[in-house]
Amino acid sequence: MSQFQEKTQIIRIERLTTDIIRLTLESSRIVSTAKPGQFVMIRTGNGKDPLLRRPFSISQIANGKYFQILFKVVGRGTALLAHCREGESLSVLGPLGSGFRIHSNGPNCLVGGGMGIAPLLFLGKTMARQCSAPPLVVLGARNREELAPLVDDFAELGLSVHPATDDGSFGHHGLVTDVLKNLGLGDDCMTYVCGPHLMMTAVHLFCKDRGYGCQVSMETAMACGMGACLGCIVPLEEGGYGHACSDGPVFDAKELLWEVK
Amino acid sequence: MSQFQEKTQIIRIERLTTDIIRLTLESSRIVSTAKPGQFVMIRTGNGKDPLLRRPFSISQIANGKYFQILFKVVGRGTALLAHCREGESLSVLGPLGSGFRIHSNGPNCLVGGGMGIAPLLFLGKTMARQCSAPPLVVLGARNREELAPLVDDFAELGLSVHPATDDGSFGHHGLVTDVLKNLGLGDDCMTYVCGPHLMMTAVHLFCKDRGYGCQVSMETAMACGMGACLGCIVPLEEGGYGHACSDGPVFDAKELLWEVK
Amino acid sequence: MGSEMKDVDLRVSIGSLNLKNPVMTASGTFGYAREFEPYVNLNRLGGVVVKGISLEPRAGNPPPRIVETSCGMLNAIGLENVGVERFISEKMESLQGIDVPVLVNILGDTLDEYREIAKCLNGVPGVAGIEVNISCPNVKKGGVAFGTVPEMAASVTTAVKENSSVPVIVKLSPNVTDITLIARAVEDAGADAVSLINTLIGMAIDHRSRRPQLANVIGGLSGPAIKPVALRMVYQVAQAVSIPVIGIGGIESTEDVLEFMLAGATAVQIGTANFVNPRASEEAVDGLARYVAEQEMDSIRELIGGLILS
Amino acid sequence: MGSEMKDVDLRVSIGSLNLKNPVMTASGTFGYAREFEPYVNLNRLGGVVVKGISLEPRAGNPPPRIVETSCGMLNAIGLENVGVERFISEKMESLQGIDVPVLVNILGDTLDEYREIAKCLNGVPGVAGIEVNISCPNVKKGGVAFGTVPEMAASVTTAVKENSSVPVIVKLSPNVTDITLIARAVEDAGADAVSLINTLIGMAIDHRSRRPQLANVIGGLSGPAIKPVALRMVYQVAQAVSIPVIGIGGIESTEDVLEFMLAGATAVQIGTANFVNPRASEEAVDGLARYVAEQEMDSIRELIGGLILS
Numbered sequence A, B: 001m002s003q004f005q006e007k008t009q010i011i012r013i014e015r016l017t018t019d020i021i022r023l024t025l026e027s028s029r030i031v032s033t034a035k036p037g038q039f040v041m042i043r044t045g046n047g048k049d050p051l052l053r054r055p056f057s058i059s060q061i062a063n064g065k066y067f068q069i070l071f072k073v074v075g076r077g078t079a080l081l082a083h084c085r086e087g088e089s090l091s092v093l094g095p096l097g098s099g100f101r102i103h104s105n106g107p108n109c110l111v112g113g114g115m116g117i118a119p120l121l122f123l124g125k126t127m128a129r130q131c132s133a134p135p136l137v138v139l140g141a142r143n144r145e146e147l148a149p150l151v152d153d154f155a156e157l158g159l160s161v162h163p164a165t166d167d168g169s170f171g172h173h174g175l176v177t178d179v180l181k182n183l184g185l186g187d188d189c190m191t192y193v194c195g196p197h198l199m200m201t202a203v204h205l206f207c208k209d210r211g212y213g214c215q216v217s218m219e220t221a222m223a224c225g226m227g228a229c230l231g232c233i234v235p236l237e238e239g240g241y242g243h244a245c246s247d248g249p250v251f252d253a254k255e256l257l258w259e260v261k
Numbered sequence C, D: 001m002g003s004e005m006k007d008v009d010l011r012v013s014i015g016s017l018n019l020k021n022p023v024m025t026a027s028g029t030f031g032y033a034r035e036f037e038p039y040v041n042l043n044r045l046g047g048v049v050v051k052g053i054s055l056e057p058r059a060g061n062p063p064p065r066i067v068e069t070s071c072g073m074l075n076a077i078g079l080e081n082v083g084v085e086r087f088i089s090e091k092m093e094s095l096q097g098i099d100v101p102v103l104v105n106i107l108g109d110t111l112d113e114y115r116e117i118a119k120c121l122n123g124v125p126g127v128a129g130i131e132v133n134i135s136c137p138n139v140k141k142g143g144v145a146f147g148t149v150p151e152m153a154a155s156v157t158t159a160v161k162e163n164s165s166v167p168v169i170v171k172l173s174p175n176v177t178d179i180t181l182i183a184r185a186v187e188d189a190g191a192d193a194v195s196l197i198n199t200l201i202g203m204a205i206d207h208r209s210r211r212p213q214l215a216n217v218i219g220g221l222s223g224p225a226i227k228p229v230a231l232r233m234v235y236q237v238a239q240a241v242s243i244p245v246i247g248i249g250g251i252e253s254t255e256d257v258l259e260f261m262l263a264g265a266t267a268v269q270i271g272t273a274n275f276v277n278p279r280a281s282e283e284a285v286d287g288l289a290r291y292v293a294e295q296e297m298d299s300i301r302e303l304i305g306g307l308i309l310s
């Protein structure tokens, strides 16, 4: 048994910006089996509306019993979560899904956009410990306010971060793919990508072009998070569908069907 | 226009027992027209579940802009209300319904049971000011814990209270009707009753027997609180139904059909 | 709000009835309209549909009549109403002076009753339209609801239509296998519009007392819970008929109105939401005006049936 | 829990199928059961109904396939499944060793397909019963769902029944005018039980993109939102037929199970609630055991149809 349904206590609530929040939750069981790239399903309220759990990447683990999620308030579920108080409990299901497959020896590059940065912190921390060389980190967001606190987290791990913002207020003014092009990544580089679909498409094409490996973490609507509802599909290159919650959320980008206009 | 739909700020939350709570809300408009016996309809949450507003008696007004409700946590709506924080806002509709018709000259007796005590405080306060003689007050509840804090409120108004509890832990051990029988009420006494249905039935019969007037405040399920849904009916003596929200909640007990076994 | 939005065109037509905007209130959820005056400027609404009226007064069902369910409510009011005579002399009288079309919802147990009510209402000042509730059981046909058999629905439509000079809207029941069959039948019988959906039939039980929660055992389910069913039926009916469709079911907000119009509704009715937020209807009018302005549309009518498929 | 409750009798029977307790899981909401092993002791359940199986594998509908609605969800999975062959070789194989009846939900576009699947499953070890999903459109009859016409529902029942040695449960669609007509037709055709309800047909629209929220445009509504409709239909069907009725629709808790049993259900299936609380089914078993003990009932069967009227 490596998944659990737990009442987890909210240890800490940090408001990084007006609408980006970090929750620290306690569950030694979930933490004991969690791997970078996995996610949890959280009940955001006690009522029946919103009805379904919401998926969030595990963005950090610590001390064998704490884990963090980092989220943005975009709708009712996240608004309810943002309204919680320290000391209260949340029902959490996890850890769920496949994680990133870490290449311990090759050069690694983490590419995150917006809230897609969340799982990369856990990944970066793990790599810093496991891999022969630390990964390069490229992070994009709308502006300094949203990006700076997240960049700090990676910096604390001793990783060098290349930021990019839409408005140029922090790091490169433009897209993460611009940054990637100028980084001089090693030949057999593996990229680990999580962010908006358009960004992942662009990074996939870039990697395909250069012959780099590319793992992407896919976001879809999810009802169950555990392979039961068959709602969370992503179209596969070979035809048919993969299930984001059980076959993913991390997929080899080559196996997916990318709609490129 | 004497009804309003308002975002009212929660000024104060007092937990009288583990499940009895008093909220102080601010709305000068609602307070300006509120009369004893009237009620408000409150949205207990922001979601769609629970969907409907919940009715609560106005149990006090103060300083021309504050009003209080006193409630017991019995289900999801009241649980949500109990979970609110000071400074937050609640959507309130009111004041609604007919109030008590105060007899300024005759002897008056307020009879309350459980949360039915709530509207009687506002009534008692008004009578203390308006009436030639202060009303007698008979209050019943399960035990001292639930009753004592409410009795204190009446005592502060200078009214003499005759308490009764189911377990005998405070005042008379037994029913409010036992107390009533021994009070020696004046001949043309008017009683104002709010509490469990069985209690109101008993008080009505007692009053009918003695020829006292009897006004009762009826509780029914309510969807709208303003005469639009026709859901809140109470059977009338003459046949047909009255509407608790618009014809009541206060009725002359004689006009209602009482099921007496 | 009113003046700055002057230029925004929210008008829609239901047959010969021209509405300022598509937002009406649903029968049985808005009383006789005056109840909402403390909260709503009635003149700003597209129309109000008053509580269902029968030939004779009805006391309605015994209590309990309502019970809350998940994101919805069940009601078994039992069509309590003052009867058509008192309705005309008291309620319509009290509505004089309001600058909003008043539509009268009517119901009966026999064809004759429908016909008689229509006659009584014909020519009454202020009655801008008739909405025919065909969810009632036909007592002559063993209690099968008029609204579940195309031929019966058509007969009711004809009976009312022949005795009305104002537009006749037929309100469809969702408790049928194929609502488009009923919609087409009433269109063929001359209905000027259809409105849908009425409530879904439901039930609630109190496991403690082991009794039904409604004295009437079954009741009508309304509110946000039924919105997906309503939207689907409006979409299907809008494709099946060429008369205007009025969307009803779980509508609470401007966004909901937009969805129903995209699905093919020319206008909408707000029901249960009036209980939760008495200002829901007027707020939806404001929201539509803002939307049309923001989207720089010439008219809200561009939205009707504008769902993009593929 | 298990041992202290030893004396409590929760057993119910569906035809010749004896269940430890009335709590099953609904098709399409419990995967192939093994997915729930981290959370649930499968052996404690009354039965599990696995995802609907067709003759050939189906890829299902394109995304998006699910969308949340008020107290419910819409799904248009499009019956994605591995086909009956791989189902038998892989999925049934993996279920060996579980001490719980496995019921297989089947579906087809033609009578022949239903018949063929039944034949394939007949005699397969571990298959304790067949649940026939008749909500699918009959391709030969122009896409009218098998479940909406009594004669068609009866034919499917006969076709499956003739080729099955285990009990056959027919799962009824709620999207009909009179569900008791379908229930009686399948009873007469030999069904051992009926289960209801399947999902209500619904739709959701994204007003921003002006597109349907499901690629398939329409989908099936499930969850607490539909419970009142499900309870009403179970109540009606239980009075109309004498075979056991299995209640489905919005069941989340022990209380919900009690309500469906009072309405006349012999057993129940928990669907969407499994997504919200994977332990919902086992918790309902615990709750029923506590209830029977507290109420000092001889058996949970005393509850079936025990609704008190008047």
Ligand SMILES: Cc1cc2nc3c(=O)[nH]c(=O)nc-3n(C[C@H](O)[C@H](O)[C@H](O)COP(=O)(O)OP(=O)(O)OC[C@H]3O[C@@H](n4cnc5c(N)ncnc54)[C@H](O)[C@@H]3O)c2cc1C
Binding pocket: A039, A050, A054, A055, A056, A057, A058, A059, A069, A070, A071, A072, A073, A074, A075, A076, A077, A078, A079, A115, A118, A119, A218, A219, A220, A221, A222, A249
């Ligand atoms: C595997 C996985 C991991 C995730 N990890 C994180 C994370 O670490 N941090 C984080 O902030 N978010 C994460 N998400 C997205 C997160 O689940 C959604 O933001 C959340 O469900 C929104 O819930 P809501 O009730 O606030 O919004 P809703 O009210 O449900 O929707 C509000 C708006 O958000 C959009 N939306 C809803 N769900 C998603 C989704 N899954 N993806 C994109 N848009 C969506 C809706 O279309 C709508 O426009 C993850 C999603 C998946 C599938």
Ligand SMILES: Cc1cc2nc3c(=O)[nH]c(=O)nc-3n(C[C@H](O)[C@H](O)[C@H](O)COP(=O)(O)OP(=O)(O)OC[C@H]3O[C@@H](n4cnc5c(N)ncnc54)[C@H](O)[C@@H]3O)c2cc1C
Binding pocket: B039, B050, B054, B055, B056, B057, B058, B069, B070, B071, B072, B073, B074, B075, B076, B077, B078, B079, B115, B118, B119, B218, B219, B220, B221, B222, B249
């Ligand atoms: C005019 C009026 C004035 C009221 N004033 C007060 C007041 O001042 N203080 C107070 O505590 N309560 C008052 N009530 C009762 C209050 O409205 C209910 O307790 C509340 O609606 C319960 O909401 P809930 O969501 O917590 O419970 P629910 O989840 O809706 O129900 C939980 C339990 O409470 C029962 N219940 C629900 N509504 C009522 C009701 N109206 N009467 C009796 N039982 C009910 C249900 O049957 C159920 O068993 C008043 C009711 C009315 C009609």
Ligand SMILES: Cc1cc2nc3c(=O)[nH]c(=O)nc-3n(C[C@H](O)[C@H](O)[C@H](O)COP(=O)(O)O)c2cc1C
Binding pocket: B229, B230, C026, C027, C028, C029, C051, C052, C053, C075, C077, C079, C105, C133, C171, C197, C198, C199, C221, C222, C223, C224, C226, C248, C249, C250, C251, C269, C270, C271, C272, C273
């Ligand atoms: C309390 C109540 C009373 C109703 N009375 C009537 C009625 O008299 N006639 C009618 O045609 N519909 C009646 N309805 C149905 C509504 O007009 C509407 O069709 C239904 O509630 C669905 O819309 P909603 O979900 O917005 O409430 C009533 C609904 C409710 C909730």
Ligand SMILES: Cc1cc2nc3c(=O)[nH]c(=O)nc-3n(C[C@H](O)[C@H](O)[C@H](O)COP(=O)(O)O)c2cc1C
Binding pocket: A229, A230, D026, D027, D028, D029, D051, D052, D053, D075, D077, D079, D105, D133, D171, D197, D198, D199, D221, D222, D223, D224, D226, D248, D249, D250, D251, D269, D270, D271, D272, D273
């Ligand atoms: C995602 C999903 C998939 C479903 N797949 C099937 C199926 O394959 N066969 C079937 O008969 N019913 C299927 N159903 C219907 C459920 O078994 C059940 O009848 C319905 O969801 C109502 O119950 P609920 O409200 O408890 O979910 C599915 C439901 C959902 C939500």
Ligand code: FES
Binding pocket: A221, A222, A223, A224, A225, A226, A227, A228, A229, A230, A231, A232, A243, A244, A245, A246
């Ligand atoms: S979310 Fe249910 S199968 Fe993936």
Ligand code: FES
Binding pocket: B221, B222, B223, B224, B225, B226, B227, B228, B229, B230, B231, B232, B243, B244, B245, B246
């Ligand atoms: S609560 Fe709606 S009429 Fe009284």
